[in-house]
Amino acid sequence: MTEDRTETQVVVVGAGPVGLMLAGELRLAGADVVVLEKLTAPTTESRASTLHARTMEILDSRGLLDRLGEVPSEPRGHFGGIPLDLRLPSPWPGQWKVPQTRLEELLGEWASGLGAEIRRGHELTGLTVTGDHAEAVARTPDGTTVSLRAKCVVGCDGENSTVRRLGGFDFPGTDATRELLRADVAGIDIPDRRFQRLAGGLAIAARRPDGVTRVMVHEFGARPSGGQPSFQDVADTWKRVTGEDIGGGTPLWVNSFGDASRQVTHYRDYRLLLAGDAAHQQMPIGGQALNLGLQDAVNLGWKLAAQVAERGPDGLLDSYHDERHPVARRVLSNIRTQALLLLGGPEVDAVREVLAELTPRENVRTHLAGMISGLDVRHDVGPGRHPLLGRRLPPRPLTTPDGPTTGARLLRSGRGVLLVPSGDGAARSLRETAAPWSALVDTVDVVLPPHATAEDSAALLVRPDGHVAWAGGAADDASGLRTALLRWFGAPKAPAASVPTPSKTPAASAQVPDTATAKKRRTDMGRLTGRTALVTGASRGMGRATAIRLAQEGALVAVHYATGREAAEDVVAVIEKDGGRAFTVQAVLGVDGDVHRLFLGLEEGLRERTGSTDLDILVNNAGVMGGVKPEETTPEKFDELYRVNAKAPFFLIQRALKNMPDGGRIINITSGLTRVANPDEIAYAMTKGAVDQLALHFAKHLGPRNITINSVAPGITRNDNPVFGIPEAVEQMAALSAFNRVGEPEDVADVVAFLAGDEARWITGSFVDATGGTLLG
Template identity: 75%
Template sequence: MSEDHTETQVVVVGAGPVGLFLAGELRLAGADVVVLEQLTAPTTESRASTLHARTMEILDSRGLLASLGDPPNEPMGHFGGIPLDLTLPSAYAGQWKVQQTRIEELLAQWAKDLGADIRRGHEVTALTATGEYAEAEVRTAEGRTELFRAKCVVGCDGENSVVRRLGGFGFPGTEGGRELLRADVAGIDVPNRRFERLDGGLAIVARRPDGVTRVMVHEFGAVPRGGRPEFTDVVDAFKRVTGDDISGGTPLWVNSFHDASRQADSYRDHRFFLAGDAAHQQMPIGGQALNLGLQDAVNLGWKLAAQVAGRGPDGLLDSYHGERHAVGQQVLSNIRTQALLLLGSAEVEPVRQVLAELIANSENVRSHLAGAVSGLDIRYDVGPGEHPLLGRRLPHWQLTTDEGAVTSTAALRPGRGVLFLLPGDDPRQQARHEELRSAAAPWADRVRTVTAGSCTGGGTPDTGALLVRPDGYVVWADTPGTDLEQALRRWFEAPTAAAAATRPAPAAPSTAARANNNSSATATAKKWRTHMNRLTSKTALVTGSSRGMGRAAAIRLAREGALVAVHYTARKDAAEDVVAEIEKDGGRAFTVRAELGVPGDVHELFLGLENGLRERTGSTDLDILVNNAGVMGGVKPEDTTPEKFDELFAVNAKAPFFLIQRALKNMPDGGRIINITSGLTRVANPDEIAYAMTKGAVDQLALHFAKYLGPRNITVNSVAPGITRNDNPVFGIPEAVEQMAQLSAFNRVGEPEDVADVVAFLATDEARWITGSFVDATGGTLLG
């Protein structure tokens, strides 16, 4: 085997929903990850089709629900085939019908957008671990042998897990004793059957909106056959049990499952981990298996990322096994009970009748079982305290904050911990909040502080503050005898000097300013800090900001207190000059390079951006995006070639669209998107038809994205400059400048700073009520 190897921080084996979700969680928290999948293409078999309330809450906490559209919701579920109302306090009560193929597609795109390296056609053949790293030997679809080296390897590769086998994990439990046949069939028309128990067995029939019918059948006493069934086996069993003939249909997928119940004795062995069906095998009743696995992933992801980054406190990774193994035991127990109720023959009927009566007549029984099925009943042991929310999931509240309205769930989208400072009637509350804010400040690189002016829905918090982990579970409540710093140290490790040094410090002049003792620069910095700090603690990306309007916008946003990413394509020296000017006057900035309008442009830009943000803030949050980069046309219509036309659209229109799409993964609610367009979308210039078309397209971005992003309080606006001074030689000709100046109501040409001031205003909270707008920044050129 070659000594060459691919090195990363975490290797995830398996690109099913659990592996992909874990990969996204790791990337969200800043860890490098490679996903290895034996299949060369995603499966078309949609095994699972149900998402429960807790999983929906988790997907919402990562901003993923919008992409699912409006899936069907059914408040009624079942327990062993007995109807069960799943309504509980949650924004997503009930069960939601989403095919597993759609979940995989969504999570794969999310993980890729975050920078996960997903490699298909890679079969793991050997695993080794040392004191420093773990290695996975892989055989590719082309027959090559490759070696991957990481700090940890996680098996998310299903019930026949290679990682579990090669890693030597124990997998005790019971073999299956009952078999249920299953098929997705097109071209049949049979009545729907919901857990219908007949004399000979159990039948389930559900016709999907796409016309495909899922058929499941169990003949009482049927045992697992030990191999994959044929469609004729399903046809024959279904006819014997129901009397209906489905032989004329077209089978799209046929399989069987049984009631085996196994669980790994440990979810962690040194550098190897298990999640999802690799850690537990169970009968897929009521969609619990998929949900259990996705919840494993969200529990492990942030913890593992912290550990490989060297900031995981002692015992953090052990808590993964401690928390999720216990949950797995409970779920497997209720699934075994359901399997007996479903697949048992006449002898279980008296038990079914008694349980049905209890569910119908006892709210305690109903809510207990609904909590177990939906995952809403989980409570972890997270430390001292008696508050009822301690160890439980964060309720879904509507909050008003300094950054606008936000839900408590949406506040978790950056993938960091959150200290919620909640409203209350105690007049001493404000002083207490300041005390807590100060105590949490050293952890600012890994824990956000959100101050709520109001809190509605989801029940009363009954406390002034809560500390919540990235996976949405409350680990501290402000009650007598509890210690916030102790909780922060337990879950987020002691703060480091480096972390404290990277926290925003707008009040301090730069090192260069102090060293040079430049009184003018110091005075300017003081002015900025005193009067122009509306964007303190915000982060911004300005594309094309090494010169012209982009340069002016970057400097202006930094003057307001923002940390600015100065993007350039070729002129690194010019971009570094912008950074130097910002830092000279007490601001903060860094450069990031990417050529726009070419394949991979957005990915390259965000790799550099996230690295720069993480180094300086400990987070990849992006609060402000200014789409300024563009190319001019200057070509008569008859001389415009297809190549030139494609270049204009690739840089001016396509790149801004996909930059917005990608930025929304990093942008907290209340963010700002500002697109630089052109006054030429309102006045005619025959030499710029193609260019004006591209800018007209960008105007539409503001209009439609504004409507789409309104629920997140993200504003999107267009700023349209007119004739603005740049490095074009024409601005060195006085006669030409005088002629251009006459087009403006102010009888002068625009300066880059004129446009930058408009951009800065739209980036602040003062512009919170402006979105979807075309802002005329032409100096009155469009007045006629």
């Protein structure tokens, strides 16, 4: 019996490296995702351990390499057991040794940190596809059944994929005719062997730093057993092939893999998709299977996110099959060749000798190394002759007006990137062409080095997966750029409200800002262009001023209110009148379901205006004052203060992190009362003290994602309290400030705007005194 139903945008089945990579990519692009994994805990088996250059580049483009720490590398690999130098132009040439367990841990932390929900112990048992959704049914560890409704389901569940079986995908190919037995064994001391061909078979042995030896063995002519081998099977075969006895060792892991070779005919069937070994089965030679699957996920993620957000152009999701199917077909072909060279008997020796003579030749070596590493992949992205078209953006250093960077760093947001040579005559035209897509594509000026070639001087449109989708440079290339933007990013969304066009009537002319105001707006706007912000409690006071200020900087602002709808709409009207963009979102905080309701409205508003649900800036401003003496504070009032002032900000942050890209900003409005005493606000000050702790502790948690979080503490700031209409009272309050005046909401808004911008990237976990010197004593 179904006890639970979850609504999401994408269900990913399988929490191995491919499923977790895909989940992270989907969240990076703003899609909601739930991952189902039948295992109750991550596997301790490191089946694969090799990452190739292209995969390392992809991990760098997501900011994940630093988290891996020191990674051993090996410049030499092999082709069918024949040594092969894998070094090609890349920051990470050769192959890199990362145990699959560590890779899964890394990708799991990344995907979860971005907001992916990973449900372990959930085994897929049923799939239903209708015209408007796909429904996955899973069995939980306690035997209950859960149902998940999504727009799409992706099988990343390995060569025995349940999604592939239930979805009825055709999976043609050949079964295994040979197999390699494999075991990790402790307590043995045997020589290391690298693809040693002996009279009776192939033997491989490598001792790890922890003393465990991985052995792999194939006996020439032996057929697959068809079942899970025992350690005794491995030890017996090893002794027949090498003459060595490893039977006294302690097996930590035993398995086998054969040379089966299969590939589904289509990677997509309407709302069902496959990636990794669910889409293709091959012998895991040289780590190519793992790398192939990870690259599937990166190709698919941004496209699927666009599709479920209903902003993907026609054919975008089909391009996943069109691009990745031929890549996998080629990889499967080279793996079949290698399997024959590795596991074939004496009959392949002559072929091996000829190939060993050819591989040192540079053109042969680079061809094979490019194929194995994935660096030579080129997609059909449209017309053009530029040599980079369809290829991955070379990882060369770039210089921007802000300083040196790399293509990988520019791609970490998961958005597209337009690289425009600064000073080029066509630069302005290209920037203007790309401007309507600013929510999906970052335009970056590149300073060309002296004596740059025409090829190096081209403007480049780079997809989120790092592949170049368009190259040009002349002024008349703007139409080609627009065609590429439409093909890969869809039609740009119209803004919620356009800048008003001045009328010729005298009354309307009076509404046109004067020259000084217009000049100031042109100067100030732009620091936050392309970013989105949520300001809670934005219908009045400091929240209102903050929303207006962020919009002046170019942000699209969600103006939250609890009950003051007209006041919130007035804030939006002020912003739009000044040429900015904003919309309202309503939710009463401090009640059950408050955060859920707020984000339903927020995501709907963001999706309508940007095609994405990304939230770059969160300002937790909403709150309630106490104004009650401690002896008169009731439990009900105390609970209300905590629910609105402390609990709501915590869970707003928790929820916002699912939408917030790396590099986001969180600003919490607290109070100077956490530093000075006021007996009438003890409970209120306690709640704001709790909010100060959010910045301190979340800063440590969010540092790896380059998300900053800070507290801004206003002092006495003008609001709609009647006391500010009493001159004598205002004079007394002003005397507390070093500037002998009370604060204005704009004073606080300017501090918030600074913390929301790039200039504050090195400030996090801080308490910013915005009391006008009230705390100086």
